[in-house]
Amino acid sequence: NAGVTQTPKFQVLKTGQSMTLQCAQDMNHNSMYWYRQDPGMGLRLIYYSASEGTTDKGEVPNGYNVSRLNKREFSLRLESAAPSQTSVYFCASSEVWGGGFNQPQHFGDGTRLSIL
Amino acid sequence: EDQVTQSPEALRLQEGESSSLNCSYTVSGLRGLFWYRQDPGKGPEFLFTLYSAGEEKEKERLKATLTKKESFLHITAPKPEDSATYLCAVQTGGSQGNLIFGKGTKLSVKP
Numbered sequence: 153n154a155g156v157t158q159t160p161k162f163q164v165l166k167t168g169q170s171m172t173l174q175c176a177q178d179m180n181h182n183s184m185y186w187y188r189q190d191p192g193m194g195l196r197l198i199y200y201s202a203s204e205g206t207t208d209k210g211e212v213p214n215g216y217n218v219s220r221l222n223k224r225e226f227s228l229r230l231e232s233a234a235p236s237q238t239s240v241y242f243c244a245s246s247e248v249w250g251g252g253f254n255q256p257q258h259f260g261d262g263t264r265l266s267i268l
Numbered sequence: 269e270d271q272v273t274q275s276p277e278a279l280r281l282q283e284g285e286s287s288s289l290n291c292s293y294t295v296s297g298l299r300g301l302f303w304y305r306q307d308p309g310k311g312p313e314f315l316f317t318l319y320s321a322g323e324e325k326e327k328e329r330l331k332a333t334l335t336k337k338e339s340f341l342h343i344t345a346p347k348p349e350d351s352a353t354y355l356c357a358v359q360t361g362g363s364q365g366n367l368i369f370g371k372g373t374k375l376s377v378k379p
Contacts, residue, residue: 156311185366192371193371194272194355194368194369194370194371194372195312195355195357195367195369196369197366197367200366210366242311242312244311256302256314256317257302257314257367258314259304259311259312259313260311261309261310261311262309262310262311
């Protein structure tokens with residue numbers, strides 16, 4: 153019962169370095185999401201993929217890129233890391249019912265990223 | 269602008285002391301309200317979905333209710349293991365299934 157698996161769990165980067173965060177789900181969900189969580193803020197959506205082959209910007213997409221590699225995998229890339237991107241990053245997946253009503257999103261345990 | 273506000277920010281209870289957490293929302297066309305539990309160092313864990321005013325859901329010591337403006341998460345006779353941050357999120361008609369999260373309520377239950 154793996155659910156949503158994120159790698160790595162922790163990472164420290166220097167300003168300007170690049171990195172890809174990996175996410176895989178084994179629930180056969182069509183939709184996948186990337187969030188960031190900062191102290192005093194709610195979870196904020198970075199990018200999402202409603203289905204394989206599609207990606208769209210969320211609330212805070214600047215400085216990030218994503219790739220929906222296949223139905224299972226959705227990666228988040230920081231091309232040139234900045235200290236403001238220090239955060240905990242969560243990946244989630246869900247299924248979609250008819251009419252746009254989603255089933256609940258299921259989350260991984262996060263990647264804790266520090267940028268010096 | 270769609271908004272979700274949770275109160276209080278933090279709540280300390282004695283074991284067995286029942287209370288409620290509040291989630292108020294201002295959104296255009298609610299399609300669903302979700303409650304999650306988040307333990308330190310972990311991702312949010314799904315608890316309940318509510319879709320229409322008047323709906324109620326229960327799970328062990330937790331009961332979630334929904335009105336047209338807010339949702340309550342009632343905790344009856346809490347135990348220390350109920351200590352966690354509880355998150356509320358709403359799905360609106362214009363969000364393509366995306367969720368807007370509140371900042372959460374951190375609950376501490378002391379034995």
